[in-house]
Amino acid sequence: MKHKLKYTRFNEHSILIEWPSIIDENTLNDVLNFKNLLLNNYIKVKVDVINTYNSILINYELTIEDIYSEFLYLKTLYFNSEEQSSVKPKIWEVPVCYDEEFGMDLNSFSTENSMSKSEIIQHHCQPIYTIYFIGFLPGFLYLGGLKESLYLNRKSIPNLDVKKGAVGIGGNQTGIYPQNSPGGWHIIGNSPINFFKKDNDNPCFAKAGDKIKFLPVSKEEYNSILNLVESNSYEPKSISV
Numbered sequence: 001m002k003h004k005l006k007y008t009r010f011n012e013h014s015i016l017i018e019w020p021s022i023i024d025e026n027t028l029n030d031v032l033n034f035k036n037l038l039l040n041n042y043i044k045v046k047v048d049v050i051n052t053y054n055s056i057l058i059n060y061e062l063t064i065e066d067i068y069s070e071f072l073y074l075k076t077l078y079f080n081s082e083e084q085s086s087v088k089p090k091i092w093e094v095p096v097c098y099d100e101e102f103g104m105d106l107n108s109f110s111t112e113n114s115m116s117k118s119e120i121i122q123h124h125c126q127p128i129y130t131i132y133f134i135g136f137l138p139g140f141l142y143l144g145g146l147k148e149s150l151y152l153n154r155k156s157i158p159n160l161d162v163k164k165g166a167v168g169i170g171g172n173q174t175g176i177y178p179q180n181s182p183g184g185w186h187i188i189g190n191s192p193i194n195f196f197k198k199d200n201d202n203p204c205f206a207k208a209g210d211k212i213k214f215l216p217v218s219k220e221e222y223n224s225i226l227n228l229v230e231s232n233s234y235e236p237k238s239i240s241v
Helices: 025-041 069-082 106-113 117-125 219-230
Strands: 004-013 014-018 047-051 055-060 090-096 128-136 141-144 159-162 166-170 173-176 181-183 186-190 211-216 238-241
Touching: 004 069, 014 069, 025 047, 025 055, 025 069, 025 128, 069 238, 090 219, 106 117, 106 186, 117 186, 141 173
Parallel strands: 090 211
Antiparallel strands: 004 014, 014 055, 047 055, 090 238, 128 141, 128 211, 159 181, 166 173, 166 186
16 A cells, blocks of 8 residues: 655755654555665665654755655655565564663562563563664664553653663663663663674664564573674574564
8 A cells, every 4th residue: 555655855965755653564664665666766866765663864965956856756656666565574583681780670660560570571572573763873773562561651860871782661662772872761681792883784783674582591691692792703693584
């Protein structure tokens, strides 16, 4: 099904394309299919295409001289495209240690949501999450699919030093901090793997449309994986969907 999209001049070098404000996988697939179509069709003109839950921002290298002709081109490209999925997702396994050494907010989270810590871990590991887009920090994955039982508003006072690999919950989302950073999410564990390596051809191993499955590991398993990561001997594991 084709959506009614909104096309706006964002600035002299950019166009914003917006889908209806719905966060679901059908919308995401349409966004990603159009993003791939744009990247494959803009050959002579250099562009950077960035997606969110339900929008695309096209950044052109040169100033857009005739905005209405460009709008018409984009609309025609979208409506003439075939309605088929070009997205081939993978499920990435992400090890997480929920030991209290890493889950600094497990106790308070347990109290706020009237759940035991083991229930929090169980509910957090059950879903297969969808990566909607990557942003905020390089390698920060915006994930959809958190169980409602784990919803909790962000902290009123952010933590100024959230550690790399911290796994947190904020509102109706969960995510992993790819580097040390301030943050207002409730930290319930830590993953020892790297989510962004700037020297790699693909700095982030995952992409929008892929899936994430959290795997609980012991502290000993965590340290073993961390040693492999630090010696560049660890590669994230995935299976094709």
